[in-house]
Amino acid sequence: MKIFLLLGANLGDRVQTLNRAVDLIVKHIGPLAKQSSLYQTAPWGVTDQPDYLNQVLAVDTKLEPQQLLEQTQAIEQELGRVRFEKWGARVIDIDILFYGQQILQTETLTIPHPYLHVRRFTLVPLAEIAPDFVHPVLQKTIVELLDECMDESEVVIFNF
Secondary structure, eight states: OEEEEEEEEOSSSHHHHHHHHHHHHHHHTOOEEEEOOOEEEOOOSSOSSOOEEEEEEEEEOOOOHHHHHHHHHHHHHHTTOOOOSTTOOOSOEEEEEEETTOOEEOSSOEESOTTGGGOHHHHHHHHHHOTTOBOTTTOOBHHHHHHHOOOOOOEEEOOO
């Protein structure tokens, strides 16, 4: 199954953390199909914190959605993630954006990600690697969602 994950980090050595997260995703979830550039992005929700580095991955996996959530959370924990506040600063965050065209709503998991269409920091890297992917609920491509997005937050390619 082709899935899309959003990685984000704004504490510590962000580049090293994202690289390590990619390695662990390949090891525990499945091989990379595509990988976006790294983007430096303004914080969203709680804005009094450092800028983020974000990246979107397309991954082929055999895991079911709940197993995928458990693996992403285990990887976050291995990399030092501690949950203090919603949308707060973090060493690493791994969000499940899409699981193929599946629509899922449980107590612990909503797929597609419920906020992806209102966040430039998600849509810009997603549009880089999957511009024509159709959101299974909204029935619009990623490029169309980006064109309609009201979020004006800065999202720029990160230069090392």
